[in-house]
Amino acid sequence: MKGNRITLDDIAKKVGVTKMTVSRYLTNPDKVAKATGVKIKAAIDEVGYVPNRVPVMLSQASTKTIGMAVSSFSNLLFSDLIDGAEARARKAGYEILIAHTSYRPEEEERKLNQLMSYQVDAMILTDPVHTPLTIKRLKMSKIPVVELMSLVDNPIDMNIGYNHTKVSYAAIKSLIECGRRHIMYLTARMDARTMNRQTGYLTALKEHNLPAHIYGSEAPSNFTIGAETMRQALLEFPEVDAVFCTNDDVAIGAMIACVEQGVKVPDDISILGYNGLDIGNTTVPKLTSIRTARYDMGKSAVELILMRLRNGDHLETHMELTPMLSLGQTLTTEETQALSRNFDTLYALKMPPLLSEEPSGPRRWLKRTPKER
Amino acid sequence: MKGNRITLDDIAKKVGVTKMTVSRYLTNPDKVAKATGVKIKAAIDEVGYVPNRVPVMLSQASTKTIGMAVSSFSNLLFSDLIDGAEARARKAGYEILIAHTSYRPEEEERKLNQLMSYQVDAMILTDPVHTPLTIKRLKMSKIPVVELMSLVDNPIDMNIGYNHTKVSYAAIKSLIECGRRHIMYLTARMDARTMNRQTGYLTALKEHNLPAHIYGSEAPSNFTIGAETMRQALLEFPEVDAVFCTNDDVAIGAMIACVEQGVKVPDDISILGYNGLDIGNTTVPKLTSIRTARYDMGKSAVELILMRLRNGDHLETHMELTPMLSLGQTLTTEETQALSRNFDTLYALKMPPLLSEEPSGPRRWLKRTPKER
DNA sequence: TTGTAGGCGTTATCAT
């Protein structure tokens, strides 16, 4: 039962003109007689009329709307992505329509369907993996699509992001260069980016004939999970001398566990986070983390879309970004410098064949169901 | 320039039927001949057809869509609200359309306009303050509206939330009962709920003739801001023996500052957070916080909307919730018990006339612009 | 300055 919404015609009748006049007033008040305009305004204010954009969408016109499917609202990194995209979109008179996918391709497919059914002019995706149907729908629709965050192998259209595998490879190489030999990968719920990082981690270790130690959980990442997993790791793998974390949440959990157990960071164990969120600045010592330019990515995505929409050009844009280091004290000075150096030359970095098979070393999963509601 | 989207007619022509037959197949495959259905399915799959919901919206029908205007994506509390609402909505075949307001009534007005222009069947609001136009539009539209989080004075329609003023009053009273005399309010960017809490805080102090000490910042709250502000407070107001925080982010910042300065929590200073987010469980000691039932609120909001939509009843539903205590160790045992007791009898609680004027004690604002982009 | 006609893509309704 939906309320009887007010239409242009209702306003028109109140004023004693046709809806066309009211429509004109709405797009440009100067196009109607001043006296008429005043009456129309009064009528609109009186009833709280909200223009219905649906018919406009129907008339093949642009909807001035960009759809954005983000992986999660509980990971702060996506909040920055949205802010960047919205700020740029608004400046151009566009709106962003947001949906979230919970990192699941099928959910992305659902939400994409929903957004496309609103006739969005373009789509921004933040998951790197899609269902075949998602890909087909986007390609057939011909609307501009930007995949954000990860550099992907077969972009649907445009792509801005990081090669997380390469970044992780470079990070682990740096730690090895600086003498770490028992490097652990601390992870949480497996999504595609988590896997990319793992591949980079495994590849670097393999190259140096070092064993892999992967500790993770099935639950979505948070501080508690990170701490629990790290406690377990310290028991089972006490030689650990470096922890590469899939994100800052679990990294902070790891720091908490280290403090509890009297482990010195970074002397005994160095800890490296991923994303460079604000929270890492508040710990003591501050977390060293791989910082991704989230706000700028959101902004750039909209910029690429606007260019395409305006010029109709079909430049294939695939931008590989290189991360900065969010400086803290959870790596040694030497390690920090090695990482910065290696990130600077990331484009030139050659990797050996990627490893995606199971690691040779121990692999430990804490069984733990997501929290009850 | 929008892609030439595929329509029902395109599919129909491919198959050699009219679009009506294809439409029937989509709503109920059994309504067309089996052979026809097979051909239609093939055609749809081949071109990646996405049904266009816009015409459906136009034909006065329900859009099966609920609009939700959340204050922020960078505050985790709203993520739970969204999850609760989405879970319930999906079960009923509804979609949630999300927009964010950055706590600003004018932005809420903009986003409301956007959502209503998509003909949503109902609206969920999470800000407690609205522009007059927002209120008028919602009331005139007659669609079900739920205001979440805060119990408000003049609800637009339905309302589920907390009386944050009363909750804060009860919390401060409890601290006073237990002997605290130098209670500080630690806040951040001022939104309406922050103000409600301040009023409760001031009222309780006034009743006991204690001076108020309010420390805050203009920037959006985060851990860094909380820590900075608390450091300043410790310098200027060293007698402080309790810190009432507007949210868990600044509370954790306060804990960090206390640890740095060698202040014992809760012996020297007790710290109380607000919202009971997961992050409070990871600190040492765990943060004691006032927990709000966010997921359930989101769920209940949709439930009320569905009832209204289905039955057309116009029960005025105004639910006042009472918070639980998220148990930690940043209050003394005695204080924790006092708070729990007082929350249990919150409904019966009588407050003196509210104070909303400026506090009598010192008030200190750290000037700090939001972080550069 | 204002009005009229037609069309956007789907579904309800009424034929065939």
Next chain:
DNA sequence: ATGATAACGCCTACAA
């Protein structure tokens, strides 16, 4: 089992 027609509310294009 399938087709034809009308309607939803706005805007573009043309007319007065």
